[in-house]
Amino acid sequence: MRRRSIPPRNSSEEPSRNTDPMPSCPTGRRSRPAGHDGTGTRWARAAPPTARSAWRVRRTSPPTLPASLLISGFATLPLAFLRTETHYFRVTNQYQTFKQTSSLEGVLANLMIVESPTKAAKIRQILGAGWTVEASVGHIADLPNGKMAIEPGSYKLDYELSDRGKSVIGKLKGIAASADEVYLATDPDREGEAISAHLRHYLRLSHYKRVTFNEITESGVRGALSSPRQIDQHLVDAQEARRAADRLIGYRVSYPISDAAGMGLSAGRCQSPAVRLVVERQDEIDNFKVTDHFTAMVQFENGEWSAEWQTKPFLNEGSEYVLDRALAERAASCRDFTIAAASQKPAMRAPGAPFTTSALLQAAGATLKLPPAVTQACAQKLFENGHITYHRTDNPNLSDDGMALMAAYAQSRGWPVAEKKRRWKLPEGAQEAHEAIRPTHPEVLDAGDTENEKAIYRLIWRRAVASQLADAEYNTVTLDLSCRQGADTFQFRARSAVLVKPGWKVVASDDDKDDDEDVAEAAASGKVPVLSTGQNVHATGGQVVPKATKPPSRYTETSLIKKLEAMGIGRPSTFAAIVQNICGKAYVKVEKRFLVPTPAGRAIVRQLVGRFGFAEYDFTKELETQLDLIAEGKSQYVPVVHDLNTRLDGELGKLAALTPTYPCPSCGKPLRLARSKKGRTYFGCTGYREGCEVLCEDNGGKPGPVISLTPSEKQLELARKLAGEQGITIPNEAFESSRKLREWIDAALVNARPSEKQIEFARKLAAEQETTVPEVAMASAPKLKAWIDAALANARPSEKQIEFAQKLAAEQSVAVPDDAIASATKLRAWIDKALKKRGGKKGAKRKEGAR
Numbered sequence: 001m002r003r004r005s006i007p008p009r010n011s012s013e014e015p016s017r018n019t020d021p022m023p024s025c026p027t028g029r030r031s032r033p034a035g036h037d038g039t040g041t042r043w044a045r046a047a048p049p050t051a052r053s054a055w056r057v058r059r060t061s062p063p064t065l066p067a068s069l070l071i072s073g074f075a076t077l078p079l080a081f082l083r084t085e086t087h088y089f090r091v092t093n094q095y096q097t098f099k100q101t102s103s104l105e106g107v108l109a110n111l112m113i114v115e116s117p118t119k120a121a122k123i124r125q126i127l128g129a130g131w132t133v134e135a136s137v138g139h140i141a142d143l144p145n146g147k148m149a150i151e152p153g154s155y156k157l158d159y160e161l162s163d164r165g166k167s168v169i170g171k172l173k174g175i176a177a178s179a180d181e182v183y184l185a186t187d188p189d190r191e192g193e194a195i196s197a198h199l200r201h202y203l204r205l206s207h208y209k210r211v212t213f214n215e216i217t218e219s220g221v222r223g224a225l226s227s228p229r230q231i232d233q234h235l236v237d238a239q240e241a242r243r244a245a246d247r248l249i250g251y252r253v254s255y256p257i258s259d260a261a262g263m264g265l266s267a268g269r270c271q272s273p274a275v276r277l278v279v280e281r282q283d284e285i286d287n288f289k290v291t292d293h294f295t296a297m298v299q300f301e302n303g304e305w306s307a308e309w310q311t312k313p314f315l316n317e318g319s320e321y322v323l324d325r326a327l328a329e330r331a332a333s334c335r336d337f338t339i340a341a342a343s344q345k346p347a348m349r350a351p352g353a354p355f356t357t358s359a360l361l362q363a364a365g366a367t368l369k370l371p372p373a374v375t376q377a378c379a380q381k382l383f384e385n386g387h388i389t390y391h392r393t394d395n396p397n398l399s400d401d402g403m404a405l406m407a408a409y410a411q412s413r414g415w416p417v418a419e420k421k422r423r424w425k426l427p428e429g430a431q432e433a434h435e436a437i438r439p440t441h442p443e444v445l446d447a448g449d450t451e452n453e454k455a456i457y458r459l460i461w462r463r464a465v466a467s468q469l470a471d472a473e474y475n476t477v478t479l480d481l482s483c484r485q486g487a488d489t490f491q492f493r494a495r496s497a498v499l500v501k502p503g504w505k506v507v508a509s510d511d512d513k514d515d516d517e518d519v520a521e522a523a524a525s526g527k528v529p530v531l532s533t534g535q536n537v538h539a540t541g542g543q544v545v546p547k548a549t550k551p552p553s554r555y556t557e558t559s560l561i562k563k564l565e566a567m568g569i570g571r572p573s574t575f576a577a578i579v580q581n582i583c584g585k586a587y588v589k590v591e592k593r594f595l596v597p598t599p600a601g602r603a604i605v606r607q608l609v610g611r612f613g614f615a616e617y618d619f620t621k622e623l624e625t626q627l628d629l630i631a632e633g634k635s636q637y638v639p640v641v642h643d644l645n646t647r648l649d650g651e652l653g654k655l656a657a658l659t660p661t662y663p664c665p666s667c668g669k670p671l672r673l674a675r676s677k678k679g680r681t682y683f684g685c686t687g688y689r690e691g692c693e694v695l696c697e698d699n700g701g702k703p704g705p706v707i708s709l710t711p712s713e714k715q716l717e718l719a720r721k722l723a724g725e726q727g728i729t730i731p732n733e734a735f736e737s738s739r740k741l742r743e744w745i746d747a748a749l750v751n752a753r754p755s756e757k758q759i760e761f762a763r764k765l766a767a768e769q770e771t772t773v774p775e776v777a778m779a780s781a782p783k784l785k786a787w788i789d790a791a792l793a794n795a796r797p798s799e800k801q802i803e804f805a806q807k808l809a810a811e812q813s814v815a816v817p818d819d820a821i822a823s824a825t826k827l828r829a830w831i832d833k834a835l836k837k838r839g840g841k842k843g844a845k846r847k848e849g850a851r
């Protein structure tokens with residue numbers, strides 16, 4: 001931040017939900033407002049009591065004083081008394097409200113502030129009368145664009161209210177001031193905490209209650225109201241640290257790597273590692289060598305069931321595949337088999353875990369083909385309308401209440417419930433702040449306002465309900481068959497699995513991918529009969545199955561999220577935004593749902609990897625962990641941000657020492673690829689601020705010949721006119737570029753000869769003032785003009801002017817000063833002053849008369 005604080009046009013920072021960049025509390029962790037701990041009282045700041053600003057008195061907790069006393073005393077209670085009795089009284093000067101209300105209870109009004117209008121509407125329904133519920137409409141403040149806005153050393157973030165934030169605060173200020181209690185009820189995570197901190201700061205709340213709901217239902221909201229708390233500064237700090245890290249990386253690194261690469265690039269704390277994953281996957285695909293190999297299948301009872309060749313005994317050491325087609329053909333020709341082993345046993349299959357954020361994004365991507373950003377937005381709406389629990393979570397387990405709710409619903413439907421409560425392993429680094437996503441009312445089978453919302457609700461509902469149901473039970477039959485051919489024995493295996501008790505599958509649908517490979521493989525064998533060892537069976541057909549190894553597939557938006565989560569990069573609140581951001585930034589193209597890196601994507605990875613820590617997966621994971629630790633109060637904001645910044649200092653220092661990929665042929669500074677307004681690409685010198693105007697043609701991504709900007713016709717015409725007037729010639733080098741000619745013109749204009757008219761006027765003035773125009777002034781137009789201006793200032797006043805001034809002076813019994821009479825300008829000023837002194841209509845009239 002000490003170097004360049006201006007971000008490149010496409011500077012990237014991690015995005016956050018609702019497309020708003022992430023703010024945090026400007027009150028600063030270091031300068032908390034009074035009453036931060038909630039013990040402050042609003043009335044203490046209110047105006048002192050006067051006859052006009054009477055008081056509204058409100059009872060809070062133990063209402064010990066009788067209402068009659070309050071009413072009779074409200075206007076006369078001494079301030080000191082009120083101060084000491086703050087526990088019982090809170091006072092505002094809303095006298096009107098008081099007068100209009102007959103009972104004290106009637107003036108009670110609470111304000112609750114949430115993030116979204118949808119959530120506000122839902123909560124209004126739940127809370128009913130006595131409550132005002134308003135929305136902050138997302139973030140109200142953020143770091144301003146175009147400057148670093150992080151104080152060096154202290155790393156204090158310099159927030160600004162957004163335009164929307166200003167109008168929100170303007171609207172809420174009055175309501176908050178007159179409310180009995182202000183409840184900050186933004187979403188239950190770091191980001192929500194930061195928004196609440198902003199509201200507290202900009203609304204200057206010395207007294208408030210922070211409440212959070214994991215579900216927007218009657219019980220969820222009422223439960224939250226019964227356990228209010230204060231803003232958790234640890235969560236706010238973690239949020240701010242993320243914001244600071246994103247900004248430091250985005251703003252400090254983007255410029256230098258753009259210079260180094262010769263094209264505009266933007267670095268991002270999580271985006272850059274995500275782009276790297278996409279690039280590396282593409283490299284793997286590009287470098288993949290396809291291996292053709294073979295296996296064999298035989299069929300029995302004319303295809304009723306089949307068995308697959310077990311190639312393992314025939315594989316060469318270190319090889320996974322049979323490459324010899326002739327061998328596979330021998331296997332496929334096997335017909336007379338003996339049962340070498342037979343088994344029949346039940347197999348239990350457990351349901352999948354209820355959704356975490358990332359699992360929901362993946363499932364919706366796989367089955368509904370929805371991009372993560374759309375799924376995220378739908379889930380947000382479902383949450384705000386009270387249909388599902390909070391959808392930003394990394395915990396695959398339901399709460400005890402959640403499990404009980406799902407189980408009770410299943411029982412009411414007569415479905416088999418699991419004997420033991422199910423628990424799933426937490427992903428590494430999971431915060432487990434909230435339970436997995438589930439419906440708030442499982443008896444509601446259809447919820448959501450749009451088709452997408454409805455489909456996502458069904459997915460969530462099925463997973464959550466299924467998670468508490470009994471295992472599905474299969475009957476599996478496995479046969480090992482062998483066939484001798486000369487010296488070789490070929491082994492085959494047939495497996496089938498038949499569902500005998502559906503268990504959780506009663507609510508599953510075709511949408512739910514059966515990720516159990518065993519079951520999928522068994523299904524391919526058909527219905528295998530129960531045979532006994534030693535029995536002989538005759539195959540009715542057989543064939544070679546040619547196969548080829550496949551490269552890994554490209555990431556989709558959702559499989560990339562799965563990978564990011566597995567690598568500890570990003571968090572439930574940021575996955576969708578990270579992916580959306582890299583796809584929207586020209587680093588990654590989405591082709592038929594698959595992610596393909598662009599040349600810019602490859603360039604940014606080339607520039608960052610090996611140079612910057614944040615391009616390393618482990619480093620990014622470690623930084624996320626540090627942010628988690630701040631949230632838990634086990635680490636602090638300043639050291640974490642300072643370490644990152646110091647590291648960047650070192651890395652940027654090394655980068656600066658490198659020679660640019662494309663140095664400017666004139667000044668040596670890096671050239672950078674740019675695009676003109678007309679869409680033409682070219683390389684421009686990054687030294688343009690220091691006056692280097694070199695532009696080079698874009699020669700297929702590399703700088704070509706220098707573009708000479710020849711002087712325009714208009715410029716030439718002006719230059720020739722000037723040269724003619726001054727009787728001089730334009731030097732040849734001035735014609736080389738428009739810039740050089742412009743410089744010559746600027747110089748010539750300074751020397752331009754005065755016009756005849758100008759000279760005439762100057763001579764007249766000089767004569768009036770009984771002086772002469774000096775030679776130097778006559779030689780140049782600008783100089784003559786300066787002389788004329790000075791002469792005008794000294795011009796003698798006219799007889800009429802003097803006469804008028806003297807008349808005025810006489811009226812006011814003063815004298816016109818001598819220096820005023822000496823100069824027309826000064827006399828005019830004196831007259832104006834004198835007229836003003838006289839003032840009134842008379843003065844105005846007289847002034848008119850004088851003209």
Ligand SMILES: [Zn+2]
Nearest residue numbers: 664667685692
């Ligand atoms: Zn240059």
